[in-house]
Amino acid sequence: MTGAEIKILFSSLSLKTKIFLLFFLVCVVLIAVTYSFNSRFDNAVQLGSAPYLDWKEVKHCSANSRLGDKGVIYGEESPSGIKFNVRTPENYDATIAHPLLMVFAPAKANRSKTEVLTELTFPATQAGFVVAYADHPPLSATTSLELAEIPRMIINKWCIDESRVFYSGHSDGGSVAMALGFMSDDNAIPAAIVSSAAGLNFRELYEHVCPSPLSVMVIHSANDRLFPGFGVESSGWWAACNDCDPIPEKRADGCISYPNCAQNVRTLYCEGQQPHS
Template sequence: MADHLKLRLPDCAPETAARSAGWSALALCYGLLVTLVLAGLGWVYFGFTYRGDHLRASDYHYPEDYRPACAGGLGAVADHERAPTAAGLHFSVTTPRNYRADFAHPLLVVWAPSGLSEQLSERFTGLTGAATERGFIVVYSRSVPLGEKALRALAEIPAAAMAKWCIDPARVAYTGHSDGGTVSNALAVLPGLDRRPAVIAPSAMGMQAQDMAAFACPAPTPVMLMHNQGDHHFPDYGVGVANWWARCNGCSTHLDAAGFADCEAFSGCVAPTLLCRAPGGHAHWPGFEHRVIEFIDGVMPR
């Protein structure tokens, strides 16, 4: 038996070594794959997200002569406070850091791109600091698969925020990117809703001119329509929708240079109507290039 084992051991050694080498190579391949995936995620995170002051609430310089609203005061300072609607849709709320419960604040709702939570949507758009500095209460929604039923459910988010914080219902703005842009635009025209936004600034939305043909014009609405020049996912969708809004807002077809980078303004409008086309593809959020918060604040009813 000992002699037999001695004879067999040399035969087995090369096979064992080969198997061990194979597993080592496989482990190395998996290790490299994981490293590449993590590096890719890191590149996406640092290349496409905002951090620091972009995500922190700012103080707002409240006017000294404002007329108190929300009798007795409503709500308190909120720092990324999470809340659901009656239908179970999730959103987060951030107020100015020095929030006053008797001041009727404007509301900015940022609708999420497909697949993003309210936290990731905030990191992607980075609007919290700039918006709260101008007195906005900021709401970030969580993404849901879109359809008419989902859109009508999402439309309840502003009311849910108004029930807990002092918000002027006539001063509500919508923005968002990709699916978030689609929601911003759709909720401004979808019939049968209890409220509509006072201002919209959709980016990279998936609606186009032929979709808009099914809707009647709402009341004149200031619009900053952002659609990047290199958006090959929804190529040139923004132009047709901008023309639809220009018609509804009583504009001529003539475009002039606007006071915002890479933006043109339709002339003769009852409500400002801008078409903004920054360099970049579908994944690029151009809000800061176009100074979207400055636009929204500037055209918001007072």
């Protein structure tokens, strides 16, 4: 059928039929674009293989007790409606317990943008981690506790070593990662936290009870305009909570480390120069 014949046929249709056909065409185009985007993004997500043979101490899950898929998983949702994506090692074995890296998105970002920006998926899965990226919900008094539901869900669905759960995030995501270290119940407190440009200073942290000793790395810019000086203050609070020596030591990589912390945990502060990093 020629273009002219199609034009004549279309002009002979009723307005209602034309509207339906146009709506159908738009839907087809949107589906095609979405499929194409997801296909390209799936191809861009590179998974590493867990080095199981190098693991000396391995915990296990019973066969068929963890039913989470392996690979690149989209669109998981918490009871409070927060979406998150999960990435497993390419050779994921559902009977071997894996460490979990939970990454919280900053404000004005989502789980997919955070994955692209952090570039954590390949190195983390290559080290044997299951990695999860959570959306950034509107902040409220209950936001941190709502986000804390996500690692619990992952532990129930994928084979995770509960003693090796790690939280990370940038800006508001860093604030969430840090807050979950002292706001969660004992069963949800992570093994370690890495926070970048978090919006918690000493005055806000001082209002909270210290958790049990916990390894923490605080990353903050000396030129941060949103939260100036918050990194120095928050790392000092964590050093006090961890019962470290109060005088930090300079490391070869430029970070500072508070020595002699309780239970051999580590408390690090690393300083950048970008406006909000």
